[in-house]
Amino acid sequence: MHLGFGVLLGAWIVLPLIPLMLWFVAGQWRAPDILPGTYSAQGLIELFSPQIQSATATSAALGTSVALVATPLGLLAALAIRRLPRTHSRFVEVVLLTPLAIPPFALVMGANVLLLRIYTPSFSAVVLVLAVAALPYTTFMFRSALASYDDRFEEVARTLGANARQTLAHVRLPLLAAATARAAFLAFLVGWGDYIATLLIGGGQLRTLPLILGSAAAGSGNEQLTAALSLAVIGPPLVLLAALSAPRLRERIRR
Amino acid sequence: MTLEPSRPEAPQRLRLLSSALLAALVLSSCAAAGSNSGSDPGREFADFGEVLEEADGQTVDLWMYGGDEQGNAYVDETLVPAAEEFGVTLRRVPVANTPDALNRVLNELQAGREDGSVDLVWVNGANFSTGRQAEAWRCNWTGLLPNMAYTDPNDPLLTTDFGTPVDGCEAAWHNAQFTYFYNSETLPEPPTSLEGILDWAEANPGRFTYPAPPDFTGSVFLREVMLSTAGGADEVPLTYSEEAFDNHAPAALDALSDLAPSLWREGNTYPRDEQALNSLFADGEVDIAMTYGPARLTELVASGALPDSTKVLTLDEGSVGNASFLAIPVNAADAAGAMTVANLALSPEQQSAKADPGVWGQFTVLDMDRLDSDQQSLFTQLPESPVVPSYEELSRNAHAELGADWVTELDDAWRRSVATAP
Incomplete structure (x- = not known):
C-alpha cells in the first residue's frame, strides 16, 4: 500500500520531467511522433553560452542573498514567537503567514512604488521583497525545530561550566543546524526561481535565469532553448538538496 | 515540555544578529548601486x-x-x-x-x-x-x-x-503585415480571400482555428473577419463609435459563431496564442495559420519548427499592416x-x-x-x-489598423457571444 503510493508520487514528480529531457536533446519533434525525429546538442551548447552563465551567477547571487537575509530573520521570528504568550504568538504567526496569502503580483506592485520613492538600489530592493516572501518558510522551519528543542541541553552545558558563547557554538547551533540548512534552502529557492519581483522591482537590471526562461517560453520554435533553461533552473537546487540530505542519509545508513 | 526561555544573554545576541543583517543589506546595496549614468532626464535638445x-x-x-x-x-x-x-x-x-x-x-x-x-x-x-x-x-x-x-x-x-x-x-x-500561411502538402489549392478561408473551414471540419481573443493574433483575426463581412476595409470607420460597432460587429460575430462547430475540436476550445496555433500547424492538426510577424517564418521553417511545405497565403483583398x-x-x-x-x-x-x-x-x-x-x-x-514574399507583394491592397477602442470592444463581444456559445 505504502509502496504503491510512493511509486505514484514518484511518477507524479518525474513524469513531467521526461518530455523536458527529450525536448532538451530534440532537434525536431512533431506530434504524433512519440520520440523526437532528430536529435541535436544545441541545447547543451546553449547552456554554456555566456548569457546563460551570467544569468546563472545572478540567480545564485539573488538566491544566496535572500537566504542570508531571510534565514536569520526567520530564526529571530521563531525565537520571538516562542517567547510570547500563546494568544499573542498565534496572532504573530498569522501575520508572518500573510505573504503566502497575497498574490505575488499585488505584493510587488504595492511595494515597488514605495521602494522607488526611497531610492532603494534595485538588487537590495529585490532581495528585501523576496526576503519577505521567504520569511513564512524560514520562520516555520525554525518554529517546528524549536518545538522539539529542549532547553535543558543548554542548561546542562552551562552547569558543566560552559559560558554563553560556548553554549551557543557547541550546543544550540549544532542542534539547529539541520533546520537552518532547510530554511536557507527554501529561502534560496524563493530568490532563485522568482520572475515577477526580479523583473518589476529589479527594473531590468537583474538578468536571472527565470527572466530569460520566461521570455524564451513566450515565443514559437524555442522549445529546445526553453527546455535547456528549465533544466538550468531545476538542476542546481536538486544538487543542493542532494548535498543537504547526503550527510543525514549516510548517518541513517551507519546506524 | 518547554522550560522558561528567557535568558539574560539573548537580547544581546539578537542585537548582534540584527546588525549583521543590516550590514548584509548595506553591502548588497553598494554592489548594486551606480548603474545609472544619465543626467537631467527632462532635458530638451536643440539639435x-x-x-x-x-x-x-x-x-x-x-x-x-x-x-x-x-x-x-x-x-x-x-x-x-x-x-x-x-x-x-x-x-x-x-x-x-x-x-x-x-x-x-x-x-x-x-x-x-x-x-x-x-x-x-x-x-x-x-x-x-x-x-x-x-x-x-x-x-x-x-x-x-x-x-x-x-x-x-x-x-x-x-x-x-x-x-x-x-x-x-x-x-x-x-x-x-498580417499574414496567413498554409501547408502546401495537405492543402494544395488554398483559398484566396478571407471569405474563402471561412468557407473552406466550414467544408473541412476540424482543419482550421484561430487563437482566442484577446490574444493579440486572435484579436487581429477577429477584426479582419469584421472588415471582410462588412464588404471591405473601406466600409468600416477607423474611429470606434457605438453606431459603427452595431452596424458591423454582429455580422462578424454571427459568422464566427456559425463557423465554430466546424473548427478544430468543434470550437469548444481555442489555441491560447499564436504559439499554440503554430504547434497545431506544425503537428499537422490544422492546415492554415496566421501571424503578425511574417519576418519569423523564414527562420521557423529553416529550423524545422514549421514544416518545409509551409507557404505564405496572400489574399486578394489584402490584409492589415x-x-x-x-x-x-x-x-x-x-x-x-x-x-x-x-x-x-x-x-x-x-x-x-x-x-x-x-x-x-x-x-x-x-x-x-x-x-x-x-x-x-x-x-x-x-x-x-x-x-x-517581398513586402511589396505582401502589403498589396493593405489597410490600416482600426482605432485601439475597437480592439477591446470586439474582444469583449467575441468572448460573450462566440466563446460561450453552446
Missing part, C-alpha cells in the same frame, strides 16, 4: 549634435519582447556593436510581455522618479496608447533624428499607431543615448541588415525613393526568403 554629445558614455536599457531569438541576436550582434561606436552601451532587457515595461515606467512615475531605468521600449498599439494617456512617453523628439529624412512623413503607417497619432512620441522601427516603434519614457535616465540608438536603428545600414531573412527579416520603414542608389542597393542585394 542632434547636442544629443550625440550627451549620449557619449550613457547606458541605454532597451526593453523588448524576448521570445524572438532572431530579434535578440540582431540586437546583441548587430545593433549593440554599432551603438558602441557612439559611446553608447546598449543593454537588452528581455520581457515576456511589453506591458511589463510600461508597468515599470508607470510605477517609477508614480514614485516621482526622474532617473528611470527604462530608456527605450519596442512598442505599438495598445501599449503605446495606454502610455500616451498616462503621459508616460517623451514626445516631439523624433524630428531631431537625421535618419527620419529617409522615411515618408505622410506614410499613414508611421503617422498613426492603431489610430493614435504618433506626434513624434515614438520612432518607427519595422513594418509588419502596422508599424512598430521605439519609444522613450518621459523619465528615461539616458534619453540622449536612447535617441542615438533610435536614429541608428533607422539608418539604411541597420534597416537593411535587419531586413535580411537570415538575420531577422523585419520589413523596413524607410521610403526607397528617399535613398541614394548605394543605399538602395543595400536592400536590393538582400537574399530572398524561400518562404516569405
Whole structure:
C-alpha cells in the first residue's frame, strides 16, 4: 500500500520531467511522433553560452542573498514567537503567514512604488521583497525545530561550566543546524526561481535565469532553448538538496 | 515540555544578529548601486549634435519582447556593436510581455522618479496608447533624428499607431503585415480571400482555428473577419463609435459563431496564442495559420519548427499592416543615448541588415525613393526568403489598423457571444 503510493508520487514528480529531457536533446519533434525525429546538442551548447552563465551567477547571487537575509530573520521570528504568550504568538504567526496569502503580483506592485520613492538600489530592493516572501518558510522551519528543542541541553552545558558563547557554538547551533540548512534552502529557492519581483522591482537590471526562461517560453520554435533553461533552473537546487540530505542519509545508513 | 526561555544573554545576541543583517543589506546595496549614468532626464535638445554629445558614455536599457531569438541576436550582434561606436552601451532587457515595461515606467512615475531605468521600449498599439494617456512617453523628439529624412512623413503607417497619432512620441522601427500561411502538402489549392478561408473551414471540419481573443493574433483575426463581412476595409470607420460597432460587429460575430462547430475540436476550445496555433500547424492538426510577424517564418521553417511545405497565403483583398516603434519614457535616465540608438536603428545600414531573412527579416520603414542608389542597393542585394514574399507583394491592397477602442470592444463581444456559445 505504502509502496504503491510512493511509486505514484514518484511518477507524479518525474513524469513531467521526461518530455523536458527529450525536448532538451530534440532537434525536431512533431506530434504524433512519440520520440523526437532528430536529435541535436544545441541545447547543451546553449547552456554554456555566456548569457546563460551570467544569468546563472545572478540567480545564485539573488538566491544566496535572500537566504542570508531571510534565514536569520526567520530564526529571530521563531525565537520571538516562542517567547510570547500563546494568544499573542498565534496572532504573530498569522501575520508572518500573510505573504503566502497575497498574490505575488499585488505584493510587488504595492511595494515597488514605495521602494522607488526611497531610492532603494534595485538588487537590495529585490532581495528585501523576496526576503519577505521567504520569511513564512524560514520562520516555520525554525518554529517546528524549536518545538522539539529542549532547553535543558543548554542548561546542562552551562552547569558543566560552559559560558554563553560556548553554549551557543557547541550546543544550540549544532542542534539547529539541520533546520537552518532547510530554511536557507527554501529561502534560496524563493530568490532563485522568482520572475515577477526580479523583473518589476529589479527594473531590468537583474538578468536571472527565470527572466530569460520566461521570455524564451513566450515565443514559437524555442522549445529546445526553453527546455535547456528549465533544466538550468531545476538542476542546481536538486544538487543542493542532494548535498543537504547526503550527510543525514549516510548517518541513517551507519546506524 | 518547554522550560522558561528567557535568558539574560539573548537580547544581546539578537542585537548582534540584527546588525549583521543590516550590514548584509548595506553591502548588497553598494554592489548594486551606480548603474545609472544619465543626467537631467527632462532635458530638451536643440539639435542632434547636442544629443550625440550627451549620449557619449550613457547606458541605454532597451526593453523588448524576448521570445524572438532572431530579434535578440540582431540586437546583441548587430545593433549593440554599432551603438558602441557612439559611446553608447546598449543593454537588452528581455520581457515576456511589453506591458511589463510600461508597468515599470508607470510605477517609477508614480514614485516621482526622474532617473528611470527604462530608456527605450519596442512598442505599438495598445501599449503605446495606454502610455500616451498616462503621459508616460517623451514626445516631439523624433524630428531631431537625421535618419527620419529617409522615411515618408505622410506614410499613414508611421503617422498613426492603431489610430493614435504618433506626434513624434515614438520612432518607427519595422513594418509588419498580417499574414496567413498554409501547408502546401495537405492543402494544395488554398483559398484566396478571407471569405474563402471561412468557407473552406466550414467544408473541412476540424482543419482550421484561430487563437482566442484577446490574444493579440486572435484579436487581429477577429477584426479582419469584421472588415471582410462588412464588404471591405473601406466600409468600416477607423474611429470606434457605438453606431459603427452595431452596424458591423454582429455580422462578424454571427459568422464566427456559425463557423465554430466546424473548427478544430468543434470550437469548444481555442489555441491560447499564436504559439499554440503554430504547434497545431506544425503537428499537422490544422492546415492554415496566421501571424503578425511574417519576418519569423523564414527562420521557423529553416529550423524545422514549421514544416518545409509551409507557404505564405496572400489574399486578394489584402490584409492589415502596422508599424512598430521605439519609444522613450518621459523619465528615461539616458534619453540622449536612447535617441542615438533610435536614429541608428533607422539608418539604411541597420534597416537593411535587419531586413535580411537570415538575420531577422523585419520589413523596413524607410521610403526607397528617399535613398541614394548605394543605399538602395543595400536592400536590393538582400537574399530572398524561400518562404516569405517581398513586402511589396505582401502589403498589396493593405489597410490600416482600426482605432485601439475597437480592439477591446470586439474582444469583449467575441468572448460573450462566440466563446460561450453552446
